Amino acid sequence: MVLVTGGTGLVGAHLLLHLIENGESVRAIYRNQYNIQKTKLVFELYKKGDLFEKINWLEADILDVPSLEIAFIDIDYVYHCAALISFDPKDEDLLRKTNIEGTANMVNFSIAGGIKKFCFVSSIAALGDIAPHETYITEETDWNPEKPHSDYAISKYGAEMEVWRGLQEGLDVIIINPGVILVPVSKTKIFDEGISELYQKVVKGLKFYTMGSTGFVAISDVIKIAYELMKSNIKNERFTLIADNTVFRDILNTIADTLKVKRPTIHAKPLLMNFLWMADLIFSALFFQKRRITKATAKASYSKNLYSNEKIKTALGTVFLDVHHYIKDSSKL
Template sequence: MILVTGGTGLVGSHLLFQLVSEKTKVRAIYRREKTLARVKTVFAYYSDDAERLFDSIDWVAADINDIPALEQAFKGVTQVYHCAAFVSFEPDKYNQLRKINIKGTANIVNLSISHEIKKLCYVSSIAAIGQAMDANAFITEKTDWNPEKDNSVYAITKYGAELEVWRGTQEGINAVIVNPGIILGPGFWNGGGSSSLIKNIHKGLKHYPTGSSAYVDVWDTVKVMQLLMESTIKNERFIVISENRSFKSFQEQAAKALHIAPAQKKAGKLLLGIAWRLDWLNHKLFGRRRKLSKQMAKSISGKTLYDHSKIRKALNYSFRDLDDSIEKVCKIYLKDTENKPS
């Protein structure tokens, strides 16, 4: 039996589809029943038999900080894919991020130890990788994390979660950690992640940031995770990206696939500096949710280059062309938009 946490998220739902399509015995954790509809939506993208595939999953209602419920979920499990996480860059969400990302991961690790799980795969992020001193230097799995830097609250908690996994490897767990870039995939257009970025581009963005980041689609991410779990590789971490690309180039390619005009105005460091300060002021004066933190503004203004050679060599793996990934996601988005009731 394989256990998947975060099964109602982008990565988790696509992973579940792959596993049940291969007739693998799967148990998945969910917190709120209404989120199960997202999984059915994802399954329906790829199969006319989505309902049956969905029903083949052993669903368990459990929070990753609810130990008694997790104990039940772990019964008979031999492998764990830990995909559950809270994604936010809002500084005031730090305690919630710690509770879910660090404490929740510690719970999964502890139960994996006590139940003698054969292998654990943890879905981390490139945010938990260190930053290169030189903007033109490639960031690798060995790039040191610098706790003195002005890291985002999300990055801090994902790094803390990785430390819990490494602790588990010292206590007998075989584990692999994947550090994906920005994950492109369909079905979560209102979720605030990369899928919602496609929606925002379609609505019409006026500005593009001057920095760059690394991207990978959800299909490659899931495939790499499965291959790592099926391999003899253990106690290693891997950067999982298809390509490094500027935000301008990404927005242009997505706009092309969505048949709209791309953003024309540059959002430089000065403009973003003003924007995050106004965002902070709105939060303080009116209690509005943060949309742009200081750390995020800095991140999207800077150039970063990530090296994916380790995973390519380890699995002899070739990633999908990023333009093809963008095209595929945008095509599904447009179809969903056309089918949405008015």
Template sequence: MILVTGGTGLIGSHLLFHLIANGNKVRSNFRTQESLDKVHKVFGYYADDPSHLIEQIDWVQADITDVGGLDSLFDGVEYVYHCAALISFDPKDFKILERTNVEGTANVVNLSLKHGVKKLCYVSTIAAIGPSIKEKEVTEENEWSEAKASVYGITKYEAELEVWRGSQEGLSIVIVNPGVVIGPGFWKSGSGSFFTYASKEKMYFIPGGTGFVTITDVIDAMTKLMDSNVHTERFILVNQNMTYEKMFRKIAPQLGVAPPTKEVSKFMLECFWRWDWVRSNVFGKRRKLSKSVAKGLYRQKKYSNEKIKSELGFTFEDMDKALAFCCDKFIEQE
């Protein structure tokens, strides 16, 4: 039995499809019926009868922060993909981020040890990787620094420490650190918002850039690592380092719209995060742009994918084809 936590998210839902399509016995947790509807939508991108596949998954209503309700989730489980996480860059969400990402991961690690799980794959993020040194490509060995990290990055790094702790106690583990994951299905959050924003033919794009990776590459790397003898290692998963401007220039034409042409200036970003702080603290609004995130948008961040290529002989897919697929699915739903 394979357990996938967070099976109703972007990575989790695509991973479930891959595992079920390849004949694996799979269990996953969920929280609401609405989240299962999202999985059905994702499966529908790849299968004519998504309901038939979804029914083959052993669904258990459980929350990774609820220790009491988690034990039965691990019965008979041999392998675990821990994808569940909360994503937020609002400093006010630090406590709930810590509870979900750190304490939740500690629960998964502890139960994996208790039930004798053979191997665990933890889905982290490049936000938990140390910053660039002298503009060089970031590698898995870059030293962590909390000073410039987002609250999300901090909690994901602390979650990694729980996974490393599990490895010291005898659990076989691998960690993957994906960049911005490009995949269909969640158009109002994460990378999906790139397609939604581009479709509205907006004028401005944010400066800087980061590492991007397709959902297919992430799933392929995770499953190959779990099937291999590799353990006690972490791997950056980045297909291409790209500016946000370039990403929009790739997406917009395939949506039949013009790409944004004006860069948001540093002055505008500085003003916006300050105003965002005011509206959050005075009017109680959710933060859209924290100081740490704004500062990170000033430059192009570059990440090395040499380790995964060297370890597995891994080949990344064509990013343009993946973007075209996403654009087609986005248009179909409009």
């Protein structure tokens, strides 16, 4: 049997559907009964609602050791998708506890339970820092602790260290580092729980764009590759999963065109982005509101990072979906 954490999140929900479609017996853990409905919505989005009933749901938490003891009964393979994603500095402690301690718990139980293979869904945020002589960030790029990183990136890097510790203790592992994951979008479902916040902002009339770039990938590619890696003889490796390095403006324009809404028209240059995050810091402190833009997200918006996907293409012969075509085609769902 396969155990999936984070099954009520977008990656986990899509993974559950893919596993069941491929005849796998699956157990998924959840913390809140209400959140299960988000997964059901994903199944229904693909017109696969009947398969939802095949999931063996179990109430458990990656930070609650007693509940994990039950979750790991009769488990052979683990996909650890659960994580906290936040770029708000106030969430630093919670990020480290959830992403690092939670992963450590999953690794410990996997070792104790003799799990055959463990897949950890990480992020390109946990990859290294490019050196002056390098052009692309790869799986081998060194992490430089002297350089600034977001709390989220640090927590995912720390989680990866726990997975590599598991390898040293005899656990076969796979780490995947997806870029910005794009999900299906249709105008009638745009405000459903779990649909990318990026789409919501565009629909609501996002005015600003930036010329920074990063790696993007369709969620269907992420899920397919994770499954293929777990079924293969490949082990104890990490793989960067990006279809292409794309400018934020171009992605926003494709989303806007697909949804038939106005494109963002104001170029937010680095100076403006830095002003916005400082203004947001003051505003959130005065009115006790959650941060909408932080120093880390501002910097990411105009940074031009290039990531290489050569390793996974060589390992599996992967041909990635074009992300612009994916956005347009997924609007038909």
